[in-house]
Amino acid sequence: xxxxxxxxxxxxxxxxxxxxxxxxxxxxxxxxxxxxxxxxxxxxxxxxxxxxxxxxxxxxxxxxxxxxxxxxxxxxxxxxxxxxxxxxxxxxxxxxxxxxxxxxxxxxxxxxxxxxxxxxxxxxxxxxxxxxxxxxxxxxxxxxxxxxxxxxxxxxxxxxxxxxxxxxxxxxxxxxxxxxxxxxxxxxxxxxxxxxxxxxxxxxxxxxxxxxxxxxxxxxxxxxxxxxxxxxxxxxxxxxxxxxxxxxxxxxxxxxxxxxxxxxxxxxxxxxxxxxxxxxxxxxxxxxxxxxxxxxxxx
Amino acid sequence: xxxxxxxxxxxxxxxxxxxxxxxxxxxxxxxxxxxxxxxxxxxxxxxxxxxxxxxxxxxxxxxxxxxxxxxxxxxxxxxxxxxxxxxxxxxxxxxxxxxxxxxxxxxxxxxxxxxxxxxxxxxxxxxxxxxxxxxxxxxxxxxxxxxxxxxxxxxxxxxxxxxxxxxxxxxxxxxxxxxxxxxxxxxxxxxxxxxxxxxxxxxxxxxxxxxxxxxxxxxxxxxxxxxxxxxxxxxxxxxxxxxxxxxxxxxxxxxxxxxxx
Numbered sequence: 001x002x003x004x005x006x007x008x009x010x011x012x013x014x015x016x017x018x019x020x021x022x023x024x025x026x027x028x029x030x031x032x033x034x035x036x037x038x039x040x041x042x043x044x045x046x047x048x049x050x051x052x053x054x055x056x057x058x059x060x061x062x063x064x065x066x067x068x069x070x071x072x073x074x075x076x077x078x079x080x081x082x083x084x085x086x087x088x089x090x091x092x093x094x095x096x097x098x099x100x101x102x103x104x105x106x107x108x109x110x111x112x113x114x115x116x117x118x119x120x121x122x123x124x125x126x127x128x129x130x131x132x133x134x135x136x137x138x139x140x141x142x143x144x145x146x147x148x149x150x151x152x153x154x155x156x157x158x159x160x161x162x163x164x165x166x167x168x169x170x171x172x173x174x175x176x177x178x179x180x181x182x183x184x185x186x187x188x189x190x191x192x193x194x195x196x197x198x199x200x201x202x203x204x205x206x207x208x209x210x211x212x213x214x215x216x217x218x219x220x221x222x223x224x225x226x227x228x229x230x231x232x233x234x235x236x237x238x239x240x241x242x243x244x245x246x247x248x249x250x251x252x253x254x255x256x257x258x259x260x261x262x263x264x265x266x267x268x269x270x271x272x273x274x275x276x277x278x279x280x281x282x283x284x285x286x287x288x289x290x291x292x293x294x295x296x297x298x299x
Numbered sequence: 300x301x302x303x304x305x306x307x308x309x310x311x312x313x314x315x316x317x318x319x320x321x322x323x324x325x326x327x328x329x330x331x332x333x334x335x336x337x338x339x340x341x342x343x344x345x346x347x348x349x350x351x352x353x354x355x356x357x358x359x360x361x362x363x364x365x366x367x368x369x370x371x372x373x374x375x376x377x378x379x380x381x382x383x384x385x386x387x388x389x390x391x392x393x394x395x396x397x398x399x400x401x402x403x404x405x406x407x408x409x410x411x412x413x414x415x416x417x418x419x420x421x422x423x424x425x426x427x428x429x430x431x432x433x434x435x436x437x438x439x440x441x442x443x444x445x446x447x448x449x450x451x452x453x454x455x456x457x458x459x460x461x462x463x464x465x466x467x468x469x470x471x472x473x474x475x476x477x478x479x480x481x482x483x484x485x486x487x488x489x490x491x492x493x494x495x496x497x498x499x500x501x502x503x504x505x506x507x508x509x510x511x512x513x514x515x516x517x518x519x520x521x522x523x524x525x526x527x528x529x530x531x532x533x534x535x536x537x538x539x540x541x542x543x544x545x546x547x548x549x550x551x552x553x554x555x556x557x558x559x560x
Binding site for chain 1: 351353372373374375377378381382389390391392393394395396399402403404406407408410411412413414415416442458
């Protein structure tokens with residue numbers, strides 16, 4: 001049981017970086033960005049290819065994946081802001097383009113990392129005294145470091161302008177901010193994080209698969225919404241913390257579902273259906289609550 | 300300071316074309332304070348939008364301090380032009396705090412990766428707010444969405460004036476407020492404009508306000524300036540004079556929809 005919880009926590013942090021990316025587009029920019037389903041795989045594909053063909057340092061592979069994700073996000077941003085394609089469609093187009101690009105990068109639909117040195121191998125070797133929690137400590141540290149950097153960034157002059165772009169675009173234009181550039185930047189940052197998360201997950205699970213990104217937006221949203229309903233704060237530090245808490249809870253729940261779900265007739269393949277249903281319920285609750293209030297109250 | 304030459308603005312084209320601005324020429328010297336009155340649809344707001352860059356004119360030029368800004372994007376013009384709009388919800392970022400909104404307004408170019416709110420800046424915000432007599436100094440860390448309409452508009456005035464712009468555009472910025480708050484905001488605006496000598500254009504439906512404030516007054520109708528008074532003539536102007544003047548200019552009274560109170 002303990003080791004399973006450790007695994008769930010490791011995944012919570014590894015996927016938590018992607019959830020932070022989704023948080024940036026969904027909550028900060030209020031831009032429903034579907035690029036992430038593609039850019040998650042792009043990160044995994046690039047890291048895997050670098051590791052298998054060139055034996056690149058596993059941490060360097062994360063950085064390269066981040067850069068590639070930034071490019072993917074910027075493309076979506078430019079499609080939307082410069083070419084006037086609606087936000088959803090811009091993301092879908094990027095996602096579909098990335099499917100082909102990811103296959104190009106990988107050369108085949110699936111790359112195994114069992115025979116190469118991955119981040120997990122490096123960490124377990126370097127921190128062997130820590131035993132079973134070595135990887136968890138590193139993943140938690142890395143994710144928390146990213147959270148702190150994001151917190152600091154969102155308190156800078158530039159970061160504040162990015163937040164205001166999502167909050168009140170017309171107002172921030174009249175304060176001298178080029179909101180088009182801001183959106184491109186925010187989408188790039190978001191997808192960079194998502195791709196980095198994909199690179200981490202690939203190294204962690206020992207393979208990259210061209211279909212591994214399906215539903216990244218939904219699992220990311222699940223983390224954002226679950227965390228946001230537990231920790232209600234407008235302070236940026238608490239908001240990012242809530243995303244990570246949400247991601248951890250989500251992964252633990254998934255672990256239990258996969259382990260005991262068969263008792264109530266679930267299969268592992270039902271996971272995405274259940275996750276989406278949870279997100280739907282979470283999104284609908286405010287509307288339903290208001291309707292109930294109206295019914296109960298005199299108005 | 301500001302030169303608007305032969306500006307026309309057409310919305311849509313073909314049969315249902317609307318000529319919102321029908322040849323506007325306007326020159327403001329530094330320190331001029333122009334109030335603009337006119338009925339709904341006279342083109343007052345459209346004119347402000349063309350000046351600040353939210354709309355591009357169909358023909359004509361806009362120059363600011365000798366520089367042609369006709370095609371410059373709104374965010375770039377915002378480095379020199381401040382604007383306060385009618386709706387208190389629209390002039391501020393609601394989910395961000397008072398201090399964060401002020402920080403957004405205190406620097407309009409070259410935003411860096413330095414912390415937006417330093418201790419020094421907080422102190423400066425408190426000074427600025429108390430200079431303006433805005434009672435928000437204890438609420439710096441409250442989200443703007445918790446402020447009342449009047450408080451938000453007071454914050455908007457503080458934000459518009461924080462970065463010392465060259466030109467201030469007021470688009471019926473008191474119209475959504477109750478009379479008491481409206482008066483406070485007008486006082487705030489007057490005090491600031493007089494003290495700083497800021498070049499200002501104020502659009503209003505309130506004739507008393509238009510007469511009371513500024514050194515120039517212009518009347519717009521169907522996308523054109525139909526009358527202007529300034530300086531001595533403006534000081535002597537009374538509401539009834541203006542109403543008569545305008546009706547003599549073949550502008551029917553019922554079209555004016557002016558609020559004489």
